[in-house]
Amino acid sequence: MNSIAGNIRQICQNIESACRRVGRNPDAVRLIAVSKVKPAEDIEKAYRAGQTLFGESYVQEFRDKFLQVNEPVEWHFIGGLQSNKVRYLRGAVAMIHSVDRLSLAEEIDRQWRKINRTVKVLVQVNVGDEASKSGCSVTELEPLVEKISTLENLRICGLMCLPPHFDDAEQVRPFFRKLRHLAEHLSAQDLPNVSMHELSMGMSGDYEIAVEEGATLVRIGTAIFGARVKK
Numbered sequence: 001m002n003s004i005a006g007n008i009r010q011i012c013q014n015i016e017s018a019c020r021r022v023g024r025n026p027d028a029v030r031l032i033a034v035s036k037v038k039p040a041e042d043i044e045k046a047y048r049a050g051q052t053l054f055g056e057s058y059v060q061e062f063r064d065k066f067l068q069v070n071e072p073v074e075w076h077f078i079g080g081l082q083s084n085k086v087r088y089l090r091g092a093v094a095m096i097h098s099v100d101r102l103s104l105a106e107e108i109d110r111q112w113r114k115i116n117r118t119v120k121v122l123v124q125v126n127v128g129d130e131a132s133k134s135g136c137s138v139t140e141l142e143p144l145v146e147k148i149s150t151l152e153n154l155r156i157c158g159l160m161c162l163p164p165h166f167d168d169a170e171q172v173r174p175f176f177r178k179l180r181h182l183a184e185h186l187s188a189q190d191l192p193n194v195s196m197h198e199l200s201m202g203m204s205g206d207y208e209i210a211v212e213e214g215a216t217l218v219r220i221g222t223a224i225f226g227a228r229v230k231k
Helices: 004-022 040-048 059-068 083-088 102-113 138-148 169-188 207-212
Strands: 030-034 053-056 074-077 095-099 119-125 154-161 194-200 217-220
Touching (some): 004 030, 004 207, 095 154, 102 119, 119 138, 138 154, 154 169, 169 207, 194 217
Parallel strands (some): 030 217, 074 095
8 A cells, every 4th residue: 555655746746747737837736735634643744744734624523623723734624514513723724715604704803803813715606506515506606705805804816616526537638628718817807805816626536626716625535545434
């Protein structure tokens, strides 16, 4: 079985290769190690291998790991988020990837106001219009971004998506491209308090295609830590 360090090294090489294929600077792409349902020891192994960004999807699990991991990692919250649990993330995460409604953004703003700080957020878009997935619709995106932009304690930094799953990863490409085009459109609107420099897209099976289409944050779990054990 490959080591965590070896897996990270291979993924970084693959990202660099994908960037070269399309003329991008590899430094523009950051790897988020998705550590949900993985123990704190695995996170620390990854950190010792040079990995600093980690993504968690479950609030209670994150609360536990935040206390267990002693290394100075940067935490990102990437999962669906209920407004009544935002307070548990306050001041502990650098970025929230899954903002898909105004009420959630308002609660994030309220919680970070309590500590007089701002937090970076991404707006999640349901690019495949799938009933089973979170994210605002494409038609809802621009008015939602405009409303969120008025909140003082968060900063919109870009977009995130979970595209439909295909056995052939190449079939995901149009959805990544759609997210990039949406970001380009919003960037052209020159909205105050809004940047579109981050695109969070791509996972273990399709991250190279995501990078080719403009991803700046790729969220990879299985290819680093191995398959999650079913409970």
